[in-house]
Amino acid sequence: MTLSAINSEKIPNNVHLSDDKRLQRALERWQPKFIDWWKGMGPEGFQEKDVYLRTAVSVDREGWAHFDHVRMPEYRWGIFLSEAEPGRKIGFGDNHERDVWQEVPGEHRNALRRLIVTQGDTEPASVEQQRLLGQTCPSLYDLRNLFQVNVEEGRHLWAMVYLLQSYFGRDGREEAEGLLERRSGDVDKPRILTTFNEPIADWLSFFMFTNFTDKDGKYQLLSLAESGFDPLARTARFMLTEEAHHMFVGVTGVERVVRRACEMMKEHDCDDVRPYGGVPLTLIQKYINFWYTSSLDLFGSEKSSNAANYFAAGLKGRAWEMKKHDEHLCLNDYYTMTCVEDGRLTQEDVPLRNAMNELLRDNYIDDNEKSVQKWNREVKKHGFDFEFTLPSKRFHRKVGIYSTHRFNPEGNLIDQEEFNAHHDEWLPNEDDRVYVRSLMKQVTQPGQCANWIAPPNKGINQNPFEYEYVKL
Template sequence: MPTNIDYDSKIPNNVALADDRRLQRALEGWQPKFLNWWGEMGPELENQGVYLRTAVSVGRDGWAHFDHVNVPDYRWGIFLAEPTPDRRVAFGEHKGQPVWQQVPGEYRADLQRLIVVQGDTEPASVEQQRLLGLSAPSLYDLRNLFQVNVEEGRHLWAMVYLLHAYFGREGREEAEALLYRNSGSPDSPRILGAFNEETADWLAFYMFTYFTDRDGKYQLGSLKESAFDPLSRTCSFMLKEEAHHMMVGTTGVDRVVTRSAQLIREHDTLDIAACGGIPLDIIQKYINFHYTVSLDLFGSETSTNAANYYTAGLKGRWQEERRKDDHRLTDDSVFMDKPEGDGTWSQEEVPTLLALNLDLRDEYISDCKNGVTRWNRILEDHGIDFRLRLPHPGFNRNVGFASGHHITPDGTIVDEQTWEAGRHHWLPTTEDLAFVRSLMQPVYERGKIAQWVAPPVNGINGKPFDYEYVRLV
């Protein structure tokens, strides 16, 4: 497999697409449908060029090239990471056997489902964010939005390639459906709930790229372990691109917290709404919402599907090969917290194989705590006592053991009346959302930025903040 990417082809790729004329024709037939979807559902703001990175190689060094690109002309393509020589299945009942280059018949339906669900998330986020360019706080942020969007579009291509190449007619039909469903559509919504939520302001965008794209990191990381080698290599390269999306979220919230802290110090009050800043309690509400919606993406704490995927070798654990166990888990068990109807918590022992969703979710939660630590360090450096926190994993949940229970951010199980009385303290209200949206006035002048967010510490690819990241019409 070539390391460098062929950009002379109609569809850029490093999978020797020209050697399979039937597959090439099928994907070239899907390409105009994708471009039509992008024209209808992609970013709304017209421009004459965005300073974007484009993958030119899948090697470990120098894989990306930066230049101004007219977004509709962006070259979406199919890139698989370099194969690992003599790679072996690392877990499940096939542990130690050579990985698969074709789909085993007995796992065809399950693999197709995993790929479809992952693929469905990619265009969904583009649809959720399509209007954000109209209220960008700076050209730097606008550029980052476009970068995230074009790479989510490329991640859609990554999954569509697998569907076309390995799943025949059913795969082609599923690839069509990925463009038919739309985020928030009452008739044909996206598969997962978080991808039907509105992303109507830039604080929500930063939270989405921090929390929800971080879920994507862990889902891709578990699929990267798959015994189906083309899926593994596809996800391996996607993770390189996904890292930027999470950086946008991490530093975006950094900058909002920094600006709010500056205004608090300047005006000696936490009530900075009248000063054009976002109060810390509203930032906390956004954390509560986006974190808990993202937790739902991991599914129920116990799952026979997850157990079956693991045993079959289809989807592993985060950093599977670093785990110090037998990688089969047939004799292991774990304890999990479970809410009871009498308002208490109990612990239930379950087989480890059934708790793989919980294992992945716990890895995610540990990672999310790092961001909160960063943001609280900013507040501490400004001499502000307020501290942000992640709510209890049972708070505001629609999936898993906690769904159907009323659990406060500190983990207290309460009745419905108490929860409803407190929810306006814990989750963004209509008034909170309207206030944040009122701040979303576009700033398109080079080197300028909206008053509610601090400028970035570093620019993109060594460029200064006042660089012409986007050339507007």
């Protein structure tokens, strides 16, 4: 008999894996498929290299950030839930104040499974989207960050798979396998959400993705962290601590591109830094416009009966439901929404429960303002008066009530003709993308950094930038 890979040594956990026969049996089937998937669809070309990675080995302060060089297929993906809150009650909706569910309530099985599968599907999808980026990394430091993001997406997949396998019976196990069978961008078996089917072809996109798109994930997790299904809430809470790193990679990545552009602008006294191999600020703005708006789509329709049902049932709350809100039923309130009627913008009062997606989107928008301010501070530091802005949430939408109309970045209704005329000014066109891709040349000497991006202010875990983060 071969020694099973399913034990608490190889799979760090706080879910009593060694006593849980159901989970062991499910993982015995799933784990080899995951490893196959990782080898086939994970980072291309670096599977055998030692990478300086952080592994969570427990949920306490010391345990969740354990650093070591490790080969990725041997990474110890673990299963962690944040500590249980004794006597926890459902915090909102029609089941408000009742005991939280420790088992899936049959009535909400399908809705919960859907929520978990949709969230879970994004995790392997982003690994697939980013699998070729290693070949054009701007530094060893960035290469390591990419892999850290990748293994953590992998761990988030494990977290969702744990829920599916432990609480949803055979259907759950089948869904867990489905998460490994869909492929980002595949015509026949695409990933569930459209955004996750676009390949991430360059590092500027990667930074935009980890800033904007992963931040959507953060807000989904914030709302799931309030769930009345306690294992989901606890899983989401622990995932949130990891998600912070991804956004750090994104926001500092863009910041370093901005810094390098400003340095070139100063050095050469010009706005267009393309002749010197930099990324002009206007081009960065276009990437912001693109990635920000496509991430806004991930929150779903502005008016949503699904969202209302999830809230009513106690499955998905508002971000910081318990911390920031006093009233948890949301039956009598309205959200004033800007809609399009007869070719003009009007205000409409939407029952609050139906506007839950929009509330979460607003929280997300506020958070993004902070990233933009950070980048603007970088520009100002170099003495330029350029300012990045977030376009209106109506601009360039593919989902929801604004998707059937055209808006300019300020959010005013315009016609298709006007939109077309300004397209290249607002959004990256093919030339822009070709240019950005042309900058992507692999740099793997310790301490070296590509010309289009500034090195980071500091390294990882108090190591210097020059540290050999990936042993090639």
